[in-house]
Amino acid sequence: xxxxxxxxxxxxxxxxxxxxxxxxxxxxxxxxxxxxxxxxxxxxxxxxxxxxxxxxxxxxxxxxxxxxxxxxxxxxxxxxxxxxxxxxxxxxxxxxxxxxxxxxxxxxxxxxxxxxxxxxxxxxxxxxxxxxxxxxxxxxxxxxxxxxxxxxxxxxxxxxxxxxxxxxxxxxxxxxxxxxxxxxxxxxxxxxxxxxxxxxxxxxxxxxxxxxxxxxxxxxxxxxxxxxxxxxxxxxxxxxxx
Amino acid sequence: xxxxxxxxxxxxxxxxxxxxxxxxxxxxxxxxxxxxxxxxxxxxxxxxxxxxxxxxxxxxxxxxxxxxxxxxxxxxxxxxxxxxxxxxxxxxxxxxxxxxxxxxxxxxxxxxxxxxxxxxxxxxxxxxxxxxxxxxxxxxxxxxxxxxxxxxxxxxxxxxxxxxxxxxxxxxxxxxxxxxxxxxxxxxxxxxxxxxxxxxxxxxxxxxxxxxxxxxxxxxxxxxxxxxxxxxxxxxxxxxxx
DNA sequence: CGCAAATATTTCGCATACAAAAATATTTTA
DNA sequence: TAAAATATTTTTGTATGCGAAATATTTGCG
Numbered sequence: 001x002x003x004x005x006x007x008x009x010x011x012x013x014x015x016x017x018x019x020x021x022x023x024x025x026x027x028x029x030x031x032x033x034x035x036x037x038x039x040x041x042x043x044x045x046x047x048x049x050x051x052x053x054x055x056x057x058x059x060x061x062x063x064x065x066x067x068x069x070x071x072x073x074x075x076x077x078x079x080x081x082x083x084x085x086x087x088x089x090x091x092x093x094x095x096x097x098x099x100x101x102x103x104x105x106x107x108x109x110x111x112x113x114x115x116x117x118x119x120x121x122x123x124x125x126x127x128x129x130x131x132x133x134x135x136x137x138x139x140x141x142x143x144x145x146x147x148x149x150x151x152x153x154x155x156x157x158x159x160x161x162x163x164x165x166x167x168x169x170x171x172x173x174x175x176x177x178x179x180x181x182x183x184x185x186x187x188x189x190x191x192x193x194x195x196x197x198x199x200x201x202x203x204x205x206x207x208x209x210x211x212x213x214x215x216x217x218x219x220x221x222x223x224x225x226x227x228x229x230x231x232x233x234x235x236x237x238x239x240x241x242x
Numbered sequence: 243x244x245x246x247x248x249x250x251x252x253x254x255x256x257x258x259x260x261x262x263x264x265x266x267x268x269x270x271x272x273x274x275x276x277x278x279x280x281x282x283x284x285x286x287x288x289x290x291x292x293x294x295x296x297x298x299x300x301x302x303x304x305x306x307x308x309x310x311x312x313x314x315x316x317x318x319x320x321x322x323x324x325x326x327x328x329x330x331x332x333x334x335x336x337x338x339x340x341x342x343x344x345x346x347x348x349x350x351x352x353x354x355x356x357x358x359x360x361x362x363x364x365x366x367x368x369x370x371x372x373x374x375x376x377x378x379x380x381x382x383x384x385x386x387x388x389x390x391x392x393x394x395x396x397x398x399x400x401x402x403x404x405x406x407x408x409x410x411x412x413x414x415x416x417x418x419x420x421x422x423x424x425x426x427x428x429x430x431x432x433x434x435x436x437x438x439x440x441x442x443x444x445x446x447x448x449x450x451x452x453x454x455x456x457x458x459x460x461x462x463x464x465x466x467x468x469x470x471x472x473x474x475x476x477x478x479x480x481x482x483x484x
Numbered sequence: 485c486g487c488a489a490a491t492a493t494t495t496c497g498c499a500t501a502c503a504a505a506a507a508t509a510t511t512t513t514a
Numbered sequence: 515t516a517a518a519a520t521a522t523t524t525t526t527g528t529a530t531g532c533g534a535a536a537t538a539t540t541t542g543c544g
Contacts, residue, residue: 021321022497048526058499059526060302067309073405079263080505080526095403102348106340161337163315167409264527291495300529301496322496322535485544492539502529510521 016157016169024061028068031055035074035085036178046075046083073175086175090231093179097224100176103168104152104220105213108200111158112209120205123154127201131194144193145180151197155204155216183230193219258399258411266303270310273297277316277327278420288317288325315417328417332473335421339466342418345410346394346462347455350442353400354451362447365396369443373436386435387422393439397446397458425472435461 020026031051034040046066052059066083069075077083086092130147156168179185196219203212262268273293276282288308294301308325311317319325328334372389398410421427438461445454 024497025321047524049524060498060500063306063527064309064497067306071313079267082506082526092404095405098348098352098403099405099409102344106344110340161340162334163337163341163414167341172405266527289495302528302530305497306527323537324496488541488543490539490541492537494535494537496533496535498531498533500529500531503527505526506524508521508523510519512517512519514515514517 016165022061023057024064024068027055027057027062028065031065031069032072032074032174035069036174036181038182040085042085042182043087044085046085048082072171072173074178086178088179088182090228093224093227093231096172096175096179097220100168100172101217101220101224103164103172104156105217107156107159107161107164107168108204108212108216109209110161110164111155112204112207112212114160115158115204117205119154119158120201123151123158123201124205126150126154127194127197145185148193148197151201155200158204179227183227185227185230192222196222258407264303265299266306266310269297269299269304270307273307273311274314274316274416277311278416278423280424282327284327284424285329286327288327290324314413314415316420328420330421330424332470335466335469335473338414338417338421339462342410342414343459343462343466345406345414346398347459349398349401349403349406349410350446350454350458351451352403352406353397354446354449354454356402357400357446361396361400362443365393365400365443366447368392368396369436369439387427390435390439393443397442400446421469425469427469427472434464438464 020029031040040046048059048062048066052062055062066075066077070077070083073086075083075085130150153169156165159165196215200212200215200219203209203215262271273282282288290301290304290308294304297304308317308319312319312325315328317325317327372392395411398407401407438457442454442457442461445451445457
């Protein structure tokens with residue numbers, strides 16, 4: 001089993017994601033998964049007593065978890081009223097990806113400046129590794145997403161900017177993933193994404209931050225348009241307003 | 243009393259900052275102020291029991307407030323260990339302003355695209371207003387900061403991007419302000435800032451997002467260098483490591 | 485006297501309990 | 515019958531209490 005299997009599963013053991021120690025940590029991960037995968041429907045109300053019972057803990061740690069869910073934009077809270085799971089929308093997707101393009105572009109520029117040669121080489125061999133395993137297990141989109149996440153993750157860490165890392169890996173990661181998962185972003189764009197990744201890391205290896213920035217923004221822009229087209233298509237059941 | 247006096251004082255009544263309704267909201271504002279102004283020293287430990295007693299409430303709403311303080315990067319929490327006020331550093335300042343440059347640059351590009359003519363005109367007359375009152379009350383740096391905050395705030399809102407607005411106005415605003423306040427960023431750079439603001443809003447008025455982006459990044463870059471020089475100077479007492 | 489182990493104390497995390505506000509259901513009235 | 519007003523129930527916000535983990539202190543030993 002390739003090691004990046006674990007990346008999406010047990011939450012990417014790494015500088016940023018420390019393993020859950022408290023009960024609030026654990027329930028946070030569970031609810032995050034449930035929301036991202038749509039098991040808790042977008043727009044649905046979050047009942048504290050119900051979830052507390054459902055996950056078998058008191059409301060105290062649950063509320064801690066809710067605070068962090070709000071932080072990563074998976075729920076919206078209104079004082080004295082309660083929390084609701086966010087609804088997905090084209091406008092939201094565009095806003096989110098505008099931000100992502102800019103931020104990951106910045107990450108590239110900084111990575112070109114701050115990554116060591118060793119780190120860069122590591123990412124390059126990682127890409128080759130992904131490519132080979134992807135060829136072996138053709139069609140398994142799961143691996144593609146893991147590989148994609150892994151690549152972006154490395155570049156972001158390479159920026160060495162704590163604010164940027166926290167933002168992309170902790171605050172925006174899950175809502176981005178929610179869009180991808182709920183709109184069924186499996187399948188295509190696989191080999192093309194690999195090529196784009198390669199071009200980006202090469203630019204970084206050449207210490208060409210400007211180019212890496214440009215390529216990354218283009219890469220993410222393509223990804224956005226790819227998701228955008230899925231909104232009006234059979235894959236996605238439009239939110240039933242209520 | 244000019245209306246923007248109230249902006250820094252009672253927390254900028256606006257789309258983003260809803261007035262405190264719960265007890266946690268109120269204590270959050272108080273502690274935010276205390277940290278930003280250095281009344282609670284950088285690096286010092288946050289004792290929940292102590293603060294609960296100090297602000298006369300139970301630990302429940304206090305912990306809610308602490309969660310949000312962590313969200314805006316004013317404290318750092320370690321599970322089972324507690325929270326500490328962040329320490330200021332040159333590296334932190336640089337990382338923060340790298341992010342700010344990029345984000346507010348993006349805000350400018352989007353503002354040039356999405357702001358209505360009316361909104362733009364409003365900002366322009368706001369600048370004139372600031373300029374006149376600034377001339378009257380020469381040297382009062384307080385007004386300058388309020389005016390600066392006000393300008394940036396308008397442009398950010400003008401982007402119409404909810405993620406970007408939340409990020410800059412809620413999550414990064416206070417830590418940016420902490421650097422400025424604790425390094426004694428009163429004084430100079432006043433008239434120059436006004437000119438730069440004017441140039442930016444004019445670019446937006448001309449729907450020249452690229453130029454507005456560039457000017458804003460330059461504007462913030464200048465601000466960063468201005469603060470950076472203060473780190474090694476008498477104004478700031480270097481953190482006493484401990 | 486210095487350092488390490490053991491104890492004591494503080495502090496955090498979580499559960500329970502209560503109060504206030506919202507939401508819902510019910511009754512009353514036009 | 516429909517709308518307004520009131521009552522009931524649910525849910526959120528806050529307070530208190532207890533157990534576990536971490537920190538501080540003391541004790542014992544080299």
